[in-house]
Amino acid sequence: MVSQEKIMSFPHMGNYHIAIEFLIRHVLENIQILSPPPTTKKTLELGSKYSPDFVCVPFKYNLGNYIEALEKGANILVQSGGGCRFGYYGEIQEQILRDLGYDFEFISIIDNKNVNPVAFFNRFKRLNPKLSFVRFAYYFQLTFKMIEAMDSIDATIRANIGFEVQEGSFERLQKEFLKELPAVEGFRQLDKIYRKYDALFRQLEVNKPQNPLRVGIVGELYTLMEPFSSCFIEKELAKKGIQVTRFITVSYLLRHHPKSSDLLKWAGKYLEYEIGADGTDSVARARMLAEAGYDGVIHIKPFGCTPEVNSMPMMQNISSDYKMPILYFSFDAQTSETGVHTRLEAFHDMLLMRREKEEWQNVI
Template identity: 70%
Template sequence: MANKERIISFPHIGNYYVAIEFLIKNTLNMKILIPPPITKKTIELGSKYSPDFVCVPFKYNLGNYIEALEAGANFLVQAGGGCRFGYYGETQEQILKDIGYDFEFLSILNTDDLSPFSTYGIFKNLNPKLSLRKFTYYFSLTFKMVEVIDSIEEYIRENIGFEVKKGSFEKLQKNFLNEIKTINNFKEIKSLYKKYDTLFKNVSINKPQNPIRVGIVGELYTVMEPYGSYFIEKELAKKGIEITRFITVTYLFKKHPKAKDLIKNSGKYLKYTIGADGTDSVSKAKQLAEAGYDGIIHFKPFGCTPEVNAMPMLQNISNDYNMPILYFSFDSQSSETGIKTRLEAFYDMISMKREKEKCKNVI
């Protein structure tokens, strides 16, 4: 491997591959290979070689790795996680080597401290010529890129269900993602954000004053990777629903409250942290309920312990605030038809509830 050109790859999660590619391109002397977009083939490959009991993000990531290795990658990166996923890197590496692939594997587990100084040493080992100044600059610029992507996508979630000309938001988002890859400095990204913020807000929408609002909570991978949740956000938008979700990379590393504040905000529903994103799910569900949302959808991989722990508290919030909650537990065997059927029933429920409340107010 020492004499071969290093070709680096990493798993997909939402559109963040754009920012990851930018950071690697500007800091490491490596060729970058982005895996193909996630498809049914990805999860089939990942499931074929995964232990049955592991959560579905493991299977998606493993499928990403196999597709990348088949395309020529020979250096893989895994970012770890705040739950048992943080221990999966070694397992994934061993599985891939048992299959017969020849590659290097880097597992970055200290994701709680994603600062330039804590990660510089890792990049320096891969590129000895990399200066701290250069790395810090491009690391900061990459995070700014992430913030811009998250800000644009937040506006899209809240408004795409009301566009007058269908497809306008998706077309503009595609242009935005292509153009953000070309930025070189903070001035350019500031200018790009200003440009697209204006363009998105100029897209014609027909949004009622008080639309149906649904909040999404749950485990971070299934929340942030659209394919991992069977594009439920898109399905909700088709029904003219305003969508809110908190978990983004910007939220996780910049806006995330301390555990004690999440517990405080959870009130009577939670007294202790319950791991990974479970505490967030309870706290944010209560916040959404107090804000008068019409419903909440909870995402989790099958068997995700922190989110299983959160579910009784979520149900208590649902009962106390008379706010429906729909639970989805995803695995490689999840049925797209079944998911759409449950979404239809959920939409009918919150629509009828809204109509009843409207009639009460008239009377």
């Protein structure tokens, strides 16, 4: 290893780096943390340049994050592991980075075959031999609570930001909320901060109609949770005055994820077997959104994402049976932001026209 000082970094995904940094800072006091710079076009260019062409886009984003972090001095990289091809990403990324001449330690924090708190603790303990299980368990749970608080606030934002009276008020308050999190010292303080901001968000002035346009977003987890990778699709919908619902978050995946049997039950006749990764979730949720009378669904995925490609025929059936439009997006390194915005514009116009038609039908 070139440097004696241990500097750890990890890939970006939404605002979750705040919670990851928090955990690492408290359980690996012997290691410095370097949050990779926020994901930008440059990150994607770097990642794409050194990735195999056919690989799905989260691989490219992660690789770009790693290169940027290594260039800034990181010498320990963390890969989270996970289902689907994602579980094999780490080894290939490590090899690519070594071929590029970087000197670093690469650790997988989650072993796909062994996902439990003790296995997780053992991995941290290897990095910090002085770490006690009690300390680890405390901060692990506190971090999880923090993630739950972030996800809950995010859900409130998604439901209301499209109707804010003062432009930027939700984003400003969210920044303040996120700024307070790193200094949290315990559960009680975290709860206090959460309650304070939950109340503040509810007090923000909104001009929300009784029956706003409602759109659900389903699809692959990375594109759902890293806004840059979906050309900030939720923000674009909010600008059009649309209430957005999304189920997949980190706390949903780690603790609140429904059992597969429940997902299949919700998917009903549209799906008999699990289709891997988030595909089953996409079908089940699309049907639930249709049943709940949503105006439309947007399905997002990285280009070539097999589980999500598999979910599309069932979603098309749901769309046709429930007469609920579904807009499909595939994101890759070449995705044009303008193209995404144009399609969203057309989708929005169609939703408005459907509403108008319904109103006329009610009058006649």
